[in-house]
Amino acid sequence: MKITRWISAALAVILLIAGGFYWLSMNHPSPNSAGAPQGGDFTLQSADGPRSLHDFRGKVVLLYFGYTFCPDICPTTLTLIGQALSSLSPAQQAQIQGIFVTVDPARDTAQKMKAYVRYFYPGLIGLTGNPQEIAAVARRYGVVYRKHKEKSGGYLIDHSAFIYLIGRHGKLRRTLPHGAPAAAIAAALRQLLQQP
Amino acid sequence: MLSKFASLACACALFSTAYAPAALASAASSIRISHPYVTAVAPGQTNSAAFLVLKNTSAHDHALVSASSPAAEIVQLHTHLHVNGMMEMRQVKQIPIKAHSKTMLKHGGFHIMLIHLRKPLKPGEQVPLTLTFEDGSHQKISAPVVKLSDTLKSMPMKMDRHH
Missing domain, CATH: 1.20.5 (Single alpha-helices involved in coiled-coils or other helix-helix interfaces)
Structure with a gap:
């Protein structure tokens, strides 16, 4: 009993x-979920101290996720982002903040991120955090990533590769697909700059 | 007896020459390599990739099965897959080059991955690469290191328009 x-x-x-x-x-x-990502505020670490999305209120923010070990996808997209930003006028550039968030916080320190992003465009900010913080931000923006172990003992990270554009009031406004040419990124930024 | 032996030896020699891979058109001699380059790296970036065009001038299918370079500790053949919005990079056993056709190693697709670079790659440098094909034949080439921004102007990357 x-x-x-x-x-x-x-x-x-x-x-x-x-x-x-x-x-x-x-x-x-x-990755298939129909619901659009909500976006929203976050705070992560840069080499020069913590940075929050709300620090850039009034600016258009371009947000991209990746990692510095990434051999092709991230450098390519960051190069296109750099080309897009360089094609804008200095006045427009001053109203935009580009941010690269690592999905590999175990290897990407804030210092490493800083040196890395500046190669692509001097004004970019690189952010890292603890794995929980990164996961929370990624979830909010619909970013998916997972480790893929290599036979060589190292690992790569599979990740979604969208560019997120956030309006002056901190709201996620647009998502650009992987492979968007520099001209398309610049056009989308110009469009957002015209909105109050 | 001696002459019989000699002719047998001769026949053997002929036979082996005729069937040795060197006497047939090897894969390496059928593949023309053009537009090779390796992308320069950002500070702290320890991996890079080599891109090129493989043209098969023969009537037989061939395949690139491995690559090596003194520039990196590990050299692998990779491809990118776009699965459910996620970019996945995967090692592949070989990169096919069909008869009378071209296979392009390009951004977002097949590439030769250089893992753990022995030193940072700067524009203007040359990276030696040895490409080995399915029959064991190989070609040695030298690929210039170029800035990624310069390659993207001339060669648009593979576009994925899912959204």
Whole structure:
């Protein structure tokens, strides 16, 4: 009698845990999820101290996620971002802040991020944080990433590669696909600059 | 007896010459390599990639199966996959070069990945590369290091228009 009670209690606990995992998996943002990312404020670390999205209120913010070990996708996109920003007038450039957030905080220190992003465009800011902070920001913007272990012992990171454009009031306004040419990035920025 | 042996030896020699890979058109001699380059790296970037065009001038399918370079500790053949909005980079066993056609190694697609560069790559430098094909034949080339911004002007990357 006592044993059956124990078993049913154990079963209930297992069911609860399984249900919890199921719920979590259902709520985990998947790359296919139809819901558009909400965006929103965040605070992460730069080499020159913490930086928050709200520090740039009044400016248009271009946000991109990647990592410095990335051999092709990130450098290519950052080069296109640099070309887009360089093509704008100095007055327009002054109203835009480009931000690169690492999805590899274990390897990308704030100092490393700073030296890296400046190569592509002098005004870019590189941000890192602890894995939980990075995950929270990524979730808010619909960024997905996961480690892929290599036989050589190292790892690469699969990641979504959208460019996020945030309006002057801190709201996510546009998402540009991977491979958007510099001219398209510049046009989207100009359009956002025209909005109050 | 001696002459019989000699002719047998001769026949053997002929046979082996005729069937040695060197006597057939090797993959390396059928593949023309053009527009090679390696992208210069940003500070702190320890990986880079080599890009080029492989043209198969023969009537047989060939494949690039490996590459090596003194510039990096590990050299691998990779491709990019765009899966559910996620860019995945994966090692591939080979890069096919079909008969009478071209395979382009380009941004966002097939590339030769240079992992753990022995020193940062600066524009103007040359990177020696040895490309090995499916029959073991190989070609040595030298690829210039170029700024990524210069390559993107002349060669638009693969576009993915899913959204």
